[in-house]
Amino acid sequence: MSEPKRLHPIVIVLTIGKRIKDLIFSFIALFFIWNKGDGGKLLLFGALAIAIIGIILTSILSWFRYTYRLEKNELRIEYGVFVRKKRYIPLERIQSLDISEGLFQRLCGMVKVKIETAGGSGNDEAEAVLSAIPKEEARYIQEYVAGAKNSSEPNVYEDPSQIVYKITPSQLLLLSLTSGGVGVVISAVLAFLSQLDDFIPYEKVFRGIEQWVVSNLILIALLIFAGLILAWILALFGTMLKYANFHVTKTEHDLVISQGLLEKRQMTIPIARIQAIRINENIVRQWLGYGSVNVESAGGSASNKEGSKVLLLPLVKLKDIEHILGPYLTEYQFTSSFTSVPKKAMNRYIFRSWYIVVPPVVVSIVFFKVWGLLSLIILALVTFWGGLKYKDAGWSLDDHQLSLRYRSMVRTTVFIRKNKIQSLEMRESYFQRRKDLATLEAFVKVGFGGAGGRVLDMDRMDVRKVYTWFSREDEKRD
Amino acid sequence: MILEPQKRISIKALTVWRISSVIKILISWILAGVAIFLLHIFNGPFWISLLLIAIELISTYIMIFLLPSLRWRRFRYDVRVEEIELQEGIFIVKRTLIPMIRVQHVDTVQGPILRKYQLASVIINTAATAHEIPALEESEAEELRRLISNLAMVADEDV
Structure with missing residues (x-):
C-alpha cells in the first residue's frame, strides 16, 4: 500500500x-442574544445556515485532502x-499504536488508528490519527510496524503471542464498584445543572416553589x-462497558491490550518503549x-493523557502482580519490600499537611466561635x-531499577529502570538538613513533558545512596 | 562519597542579577508609591503606608544584596564525560544528575542584560526536563554547548 489512500467517507x-x-x-448563546425581533431571527438563521454549510464543505474538503501511505518504512x-501539510512518521519511532472501533466505525467495518511518537506535538490529539480505515489495513500497519521494529521481514501477527491477563467478571464488577467514575458523573450532572442556570428563570420558579420545598424537604x-x-x-x-472483555497479550516485542464492548480498543505498546510501571x-x-497497574510510554501529548x-x-x-507480570516483563522487579522514610520525618509530613488548613481553621474558630470548632x-x-503519607512513603533499589512509593490522593508505587531515568534530583531545605533528611525525585519521559x-x-544517607547509584562516574572517582 | 560539583559561574552574574532585581524592585516601588498616594487621597490609615514602605525596604535589601550573592555562591556545575551535575538553590539546595545519554539538545540563551556583559546561559534539555546553567562567559557557554552536544552525540540512544 504505497499509493496514497483516503480514509473511509464516514469520516x-x-x-x-x-x-x-x-x-x-x-449557537445556543447566539440564540439567546439574537432571538429578539424579526431582524434578529433572520440574522440568527442566516448565521446558522452559513456555519453549517461551511462545516459540511470544509469537512468534505479535509477528508478529500487527507491521504496516507506507507513508504520506505514511514507512514506518510x-x-x-x-x-497543505505533510507528516512523515518513521515507523521505528512509533511509541504506541491504539486501534479502536467506535459505533460509527463499526457500522462500516472500519477501525480508528491512533499513532503516538515521543515527539511533543503539544496540542494535537495524537501524532497521527487515521479515523476510519479498513481492519485489514490496520492489521497491516500493525504488522508493518512490528516488522520495521524488528528490522526483519514483516512477520505474521499470530505468532508467539501469549495471554498475559484476562479480566474476570467478578473483577470487572469490583473494578466498576471501586472506580472514581462515579464522581465524574456526579460532577457532570452538577455542571450541567449550573449551565442551565441561564436558561431557566430559577428565581421565578423558586418563589413559587419555596413554600412547597419547606414542606417537602424529605421528598427533595x-x-x-x-x-x-x-x-x-x-x-x-459505563466502566463495565469500557473494560468489558479486557485482556492483555504479549507478542514478541509488544504488549497488546484489548478492551471494550460497544467501543472496542486495542493498544500496542513496544516493551522496549515502556518508561515506567506504576501501581x-x-x-x-x-x-x-x-491496585491497578499502568504502563507509561513516551507517546501522547498534553491533551491526550491516555496515549x-x-x-x-x-x-x-497486589500480591499477584509479580506472578502475572513477572514472566513477561522480565526486566522489572516487582518488589514489595520498601525501606520506609525514617521516623523523624513523621512530624514534617504531618506539619506539611497542616499549613494550608491551619489558617482557615483558626479564622473559623475566631469568627464562628463554637461552630468554628467543627473545622477541627x-x-x-x-x-x-x-x-498516611508518612506511612506509605518508601523506596527500594535494585541493580538497574529504582522503585519509589508515595501517596498524594492514591498510593502510588512506581518502578523505573535506571536507563529510563531522564534526570535525578536531590533536594535539602534548611530544616531538612537539620534533621538529616532529603527529598528524592526521579524524572522519566511520559507523554508531553x-x-x-x-x-x-x-534519610539523607539513603538519598545519597540512590544518587551515587545513578551517577555513572562515581566509581571512576573513587 | 559524592563530591560537590566544583565549577562556578561567572562572577559577573552577580551584577547581572542585581540589575534585573533593581528593575523588578523599581516596578514594585512605583506600585507601592501609587498605593500610598491613593491611600493619602482617600484618607486611608497611615500605618498601611508605613508597612508598605517597610516591606519595600526589606525586599529591596533581600532582592538586590542578599539573594544574588547567596544564589551565586550556591550554584555549581560539573560537566563530565558521562553526566552533568548541577547544584542550585538558596533555601532549598537542589542537586541534579543528568546522564549524558539523556541529553536531547543544548541551547545557549542571551537576554539584553546578559549580552551587555558578554554572558550567556546554557540550557540543557532532556526528553522530559530542562536545566539551566545561568550566566557563563560567552566563549565558555559556546564551548560548553559544543562539548555537551559532542558528548551527547557519542552516547546515542533512543527514548
Missing part, C-alpha cells in the same frame, strides 16, 4: 458531528485544506439521593488489597492523611 460524518458539537454552545500523511432529599444512586449506576455501567491504589482498593498512561491491569491483587474535624482528617516519582523526607 466526513464524524468530522461534521464533532465540529457541530464544538459549536453548539456558541498529507492533509490540510488551506495550508430523597430525590437527590435517588439522583446520586442513578448517577452511580450509570457510572457503573495506583485508591484508598478503597488499598483496603481490599487491590502515554495506559492501564495494563485495571484491577489486580477537617484538621483531624488532614492530620490522618499526613500520617515528564513525570516520575518523588519521595519526601527520606
Whole structure:
C-alpha cells in the first residue's frame, strides 16, 4: 500500500458531528442574544445556515485532502485544506499504536488508528490519527510496524503471542464498584445543572416553589439521593462497558491490550518503549488489597493523557502482580519490600499537611466561635492523611531499577529502570538538613513533558545512596 | 562519597542579577508609591503606608544584596564525560544528575542584560526536563554547548 489512500467517507460524518458539537454552545448563546425581533431571527438563521454549510464543505474538503501511505518504512500523511501539510512518521519511532472501533466505525467495518511518537506535538490529539480505515489495513500497519521494529521481514501477527491477563467478571464488577467514575458523573450532572442556570428563570420558579420545598424537604432529599444512586449506576455501567472483555497479550516485542464492548480498543505498546510501571491504589482498593497497574510510554501529548498512561491491569491483587507480570516483563522487579522514610520525618509530613488548613481553621474558630470548632474535624482528617503519607512513603533499589512509593490522593508505587531515568534530583531545605533528611525525585519521559516519582523526607544517607547509584562516574572517582 | 560539583559561574552574574532585581524592585516601588498616594487621597490609615514602605525596604535589601550573592555562591556545575551535575538553590539546595545519554539538545540563551556583559546561559534539555546553567562567559557557554552536544552525540540512544 504505497499509493496514497483516503480514509473511509464516514469520516466526513464524524468530522461534521464533532465540529457541530464544538459549536453548539456558541449557537445556543447566539440564540439567546439574537432571538429578539424579526431582524434578529433572520440574522440568527442566516448565521446558522452559513456555519453549517461551511462545516459540511470544509469537512468534505479535509477528508478529500487527507491521504496516507506507507513508504520506505514511514507512514506518510498529507492533509490540510488551506495550508497543505505533510507528516512523515518513521515507523521505528512509533511509541504506541491504539486501534479502536467506535459505533460509527463499526457500522462500516472500519477501525480508528491512533499513532503516538515521543515527539511533543503539544496540542494535537495524537501524532497521527487515521479515523476510519479498513481492519485489514490496520492489521497491516500493525504488522508493518512490528516488522520495521524488528528490522526483519514483516512477520505474521499470530505468532508467539501469549495471554498475559484476562479480566474476570467478578473483577470487572469490583473494578466498576471501586472506580472514581462515579464522581465524574456526579460532577457532570452538577455542571450541567449550573449551565442551565441561564436558561431557566430559577428565581421565578423558586418563589413559587419555596413554600412547597419547606414542606417537602424529605421528598427533595430523597430525590437527590435517588439522583446520586442513578448517577452511580450509570457510572457503573459505563466502566463495565469500557473494560468489558479486557485482556492483555504479549507478542514478541509488544504488549497488546484489548478492551471494550460497544467501543472496542486495542493498544500496542513496544516493551522496549515502556518508561515506567506504576501501581495506583485508591484508598478503597488499598483496603481490599487491590491496585491497578499502568504502563507509561513516551507517546501522547498534553491533551491526550491516555496515549502515554495506559492501564495494563485495571484491577489486580497486589500480591499477584509479580506472578502475572513477572514472566513477561522480565526486566522489572516487582518488589514489595520498601525501606520506609525514617521516623523523624513523621512530624514534617504531618506539619506539611497542616499549613494550608491551619489558617482557615483558626479564622473559623475566631469568627464562628463554637461552630468554628467543627473545622477541627477537617484538621483531624488532614492530620490522618499526613500520617498516611508518612506511612506509605518508601523506596527500594535494585541493580538497574529504582522503585519509589508515595501517596498524594492514591498510593502510588512506581518502578523505573535506571536507563529510563531522564534526570535525578536531590533536594535539602534548611530544616531538612537539620534533621538529616532529603527529598528524592526521579524524572522519566511520559507523554508531553515528564513525570516520575518523588519521595519526601527520606534519610539523607539513603538519598545519597540512590544518587551515587545513578551517577555513572562515581566509581571512576573513587 | 559524592563530591560537590566544583565549577562556578561567572562572577559577573552577580551584577547581572542585581540589575534585573533593581528593575523588578523599581516596578514594585512605583506600585507601592501609587498605593500610598491613593491611600493619602482617600484618607486611608497611615500605618498601611508605613508597612508598605517597610516591606519595600526589606525586599529591596533581600532582592538586590542578599539573594544574588547567596544564589551565586550556591550554584555549581560539573560537566563530565558521562553526566552533568548541577547544584542550585538558596533555601532549598537542589542537586541534579543528568546522564549524558539523556541529553536531547543544548541551547545557549542571551537576554539584553546578559549580552551587555558578554554572558550567556546554557540550557540543557532532556526528553522530559530542562536545566539551566545561568550566566557563563560567552566563549565558555559556546564551548560548553559544543562539548555537551559532542558528548551527547557519542552516547546515542533512543527514548
